């Protein structure tokens with residue numbers, strides 16, 4: 378029994394299915410990948426069966442996206458496939474997806490300023506920081522539709538709805554202001570948080586329960602006092618993505634000092650330890666006086682998930698939902714979760730918990 382989500386607004390757009398990364402290049406080998414379109418259809422079926430009210434995302438202009446992303450990133454994402462195709466990469470060279478191969482790290486630049494690469498295949502690494510976040514023919518349409526879903530859900534909550542859920546695909550929390558990676562392109566949760574701020578919320582808390590640290594969301598709000606970010610995730614210090622950030626001593630900077638909270642967990646941590654982490658995130662949201670919540674809702678900390686070693690149960694997700702739902706109005710934004718047989722039930726359980734707390 379996972380609880381009821383009857384009547385819950387689920388915001389969705391069919392364009393989210395058009396992103397077909399066709400796998401990922403991981404450690405030099407092209408693999409099948411887990412961020413597949415079926416994730417969205419499985420979720421949609423489960424939510425419909427549980428009585429949720431599925432409605433279409435409304436198209437939005439780029440202004441709300443520009444609140445958290447650089448225009449150059451948006452331009453890159455919107456045009457790179459067309460330019461990749463025009464350059465003959467798929468037809469002439471068998472490169473069926475956009476994949477970076479050189480990255481302008483501090484070591485490459487040697488202190489010199491970053492200048493644009495002339496070649497399309499040189500440009501990609503200036504925006505994409507890994508080799509597993511590929512772009513194909515319908516990717517931009519899906520990326521934009523996911524952001525529109527987050528914005529539509531934020532609009533509903535700003536207008537008085539207590540809970541709205543955006544079925545975003547691709548996910549977003551690894552995308553930062555000017556770069557993308559980790560199967561994420563635009564940061565849907567950050568876009569929703571900024572929209573809530575511009576609609577009148579004084580303080581917003583982003584609660585991230587994805588099994589991986591949301592490095593993108595952290596980076597976007599790191600020096601801000603008005604949007605706090607709190608994440609429970611598998612410890613990057615134990616060897617997990619995103620490897621370089623997500624440690625407990627990252628607390629925010631400048632005006633954002635104290636508004637960032639990371640709770641890294643050891644591999645194998647189950648419900649009890651994970652829920653203690655979620656409680657700590659909730660406590661930060663209360664301390665910061667958040668009057669609206671964005672939850673980066675993911676279920677890849679589940680025992681059956683192929684992408685993390687945490688061992689959270691459906692009951693754990695429901696209880697996490699209750700903790701989060703007690704904090705205030707909630708925009709829930711879909712992030713990770715990759716085990717197709719259990720994905721739907723786990724998301725329904727989380728949302729049922731959020732609704733039950735109201």
Ligand SMILES: [Zn+2]
Pocket residue numbers: 587588589675677684713714
């Ligand atoms: Zn994840």
